[in-house]
Amino acid sequence: MIAHGSWLRRADFRDQFVTVDQEQAGAVRIDWPRAVHETTEWVIAPADRAILTVAASLAGYPSTEAGAADRWTPIPLRWELANLDRHDTALVLAAISHATGSHDHVEHLTDTSGAVTPSTPRIALGPLVDWPQNA
Numbered sequence: 001m002i003a004h005g006s007w008l009r010r011a012d013f014r015d016q017f018v019t020v021d022q023e024q025a026g027a028v029r030i031d032w033p034r035a036v037h038e039t040t041e042w043v044i045a046p047a048d049r050a051i052l053t054v055a056a057s058l059a060g061y062p063s064t065e066a067g068a069a070d071r072w073t074p075i076p077l078r079w080e081l082a083n084l085d086r087h088d089t090a091l092v093l094a095a096i097s098h099a100t101g102s103h104d105h106v107e108h109l110t111d112t113s114g115a116v117t118p119s120t121p122r123i124a125l126g127p128l129v130d131w132p133q134n135a
Contacts, residue, residue: 006051016035030056049080054077
């Protein structure tokens, strides 16, 4: 969502759905159920809608919080993905890669017996899909 930029440049979106977390410097919170539900009537590009929906899904919504179910109507992911251009697709793939923790994955090398021990080397694999450089 940050790399895409469209939503966070919109003052109306920031004012209604984004709050700054005072306990974590620089961190922001987005009210995902409200953002997804209340922007349905906004005139926006289908790709922007798709980015919002995918970001909300990766952030953990729909939520199981009391009352959240009536504010969220899941949209089949294939409908959203069909609206993405190549650049936005790269952003979504990188976001999914990051959400899986692939940037922290390591390959455990084995010792001569084929065992993995605390002293056997590990190779950091890096993200499965990198964030696009021109994001």
